[in-house]
Amino acid sequence: MSETLERRAGRPAKNVLNRELILATAITVLNRTGPEDFTMAALAKELGVKTPALYHHVGGKNDILAGMRQFVTAGIDYEVFKSLPWDEATIAWARSYRAAFAAHPYAISLLATVPVTGAHPTLVMYEEVSQGFRAAGWPEGKIVSAIVALENFILGSALDAVAPPDMMDPGDFAGEVPGYTQALRAGESTEPRMSRADQAFELGLAALVAGLAGLK
Amino acid sequence: MSETLERRAGRPAKNVLNRELILATAITVLNRTGPEDFTMAALAKELGVKTPALYHHVGGKNDILAGMRQFVTAGIDYEVFKSLPWDEATIAWARSYRAAFAAHPYAISLLATVPVTGAHPTLVMYEEVSQGFRAAGWPEGKIVSAIVALENFILGSALDAVAPPDMMDPGDFAGEVPGYTQALRAGESTEPRMSRADQAFELGLAALVAGLAGLK
Numbered sequence: 001m002s003e004t005l006e007r008r009a010g011r012p013a014k015n016v017l018n019r020e021l022i023l024a025t026a027i028t029v030l031n032r033t034g035p036e037d038f039t040m041a042a043l044a045k046e047l048g049v050k051t052p053a054l055y056h057h058v059g060g061k062n063d064i065l066a067g068m069r070q071f072v073t074a075g076i077d078y079e080v081f082k083s084l085p086w087d088e089a090t091i092a093w094a095r096s097y098r099a100a101f102a103a104h105p106y107a108i109s110l111l112a113t114v115p116v117t118g119a120h121p122t123l124v125m126y127e128e129v130s131q132g133f134r135a136a137g138w139p140e141g142k143i144v145s146a147i148v149a150l151e152n153f154i155l156g157s158a159l160d161a162v163a164p165p166d167m168m169d170p171g172d173f174a175g176e177v178p179g180y181t182q183a184l185r186a187g188e189s190t191e192p193r194m195s196r197a198d199q200a201f202e203l204g205l206a207a208l209v210a211g212l213a214g215l216k
Numbered sequence: 217m218s219e220t221l222e223r224r225a226g227r228p229a230k231n232v233l234n235r236e237l238i239l240a241t242a243i244t245v246l247n248r249t250g251p252e253d254f255t256m257a258a259l260a261k262e263l264g265v266k267t268p269a270l271y272h273h274v275g276g277k278n279d280i281l282a283g284m285r286q287f288v289t290a291g292i293d294y295e296v297f298k299s300l301p302w303d304e305a306t307i308a309w310a311r312s313y314r315a316a317f318a319a320h321p322y323a324i325s326l327l328a329t330v331p332v333t334g335a336h337p338t339l340v341m342y343e344e345v346s347q348g349f350r351a352a353g354w355p356e357g358k359i360v361s362a363i364v365a366l367e368n369f370i371l372g373s374a375l376d377a378v379a380p381p382d383m384m385d386p387g388d389f390a391g392e393v394p395g396y397t398q399a400l401r402a403g404e405s406t407e408p409r410m411s412r413a414d415q416a417f418e419l420g421l422a423a424l425v426a427g428l429a430g431l432k
Binding site: 106113116117124126129130131139141144146148149150151152154156159160162163164169170171172178179182183187189191196199204205207210211214215 | 336350365383400425431
């Protein structure tokens, strides 16, 4: 779906007004306006059409937010919970989840704070993941907290994945923070073939999964 | 510092143009424009002054980004690493870190992706935290990855902390996702005095700290 959207987004809007183009354009507009100031009128203007024309294809702002979530999360693999042990499934799911949001970093803050109510594909994902946790022996009362804790780590890691490689560099202050600078340089040479962000994600994911397994 | 800034931000700009007011206003403008489209001219316009007047108080865009980080992170308590064992210190630091960013959620994406280079107070924090990890026996090559993994979880959790309480509600689709809905309801009644977001944060933080301790 992503590929289709990106290809169509390059064509003249008038020829192809449809749900996919509207959603792809909505992401651009939302990124500029934020969810509170986003209007159907602003979206119509961006597409070069009149506002009522949009309603032939989408149901309004809430429908657009749900559709945008579907667009961003389409690459997340939750089927792994049907075939792999809990810890392996969680790690595979988390990696695909981080990659999906790292490809759409402007959507992270937005989708982290807009309710999933009405977002059918996301709810189907939660159903599969919940069932995977339950089958692994998780108590009912901790399943959603554990999933949200993982999502919090994943979304923070997706932001970090799109940060510049020198994100953590002390620059001219290196001499004033020698303990930190030493640790930073040691980390760079420990796993030279992994990016700084990938190292942190993989260490944190392994720790979080191991720690959750001990607390369930 | 935060209290002073908020009080001053309400006064007429012309009377109090100074570094603190400029930084507080910059947060508003940055939140609207994003870091790439942020300009000193837009900031001057918002303050009702001419652009050159700003340069009597701040050094330009990079100085403003560093100052904004200082403003948002002023409440983070990293001194705990000097007095508490590693696991207790990490938990106290993480709680204060999440609270600081939950009070400025618009800054999360921005500060997660703008290098800390030149942000002196943040580097001082990393120095203290690194020394705390080192003293607890962490190998040099994993210290920064462990800190960044914690930060990723904390920033994702700060976004979740400002999401609506019904963020995870399936709404009309509850019947289609019964396993998820059951787990969600069980979680709500497990710790009725803690918010949904607090439950997820505390479970994830305990898991991450325990898991990291096992991987160091």
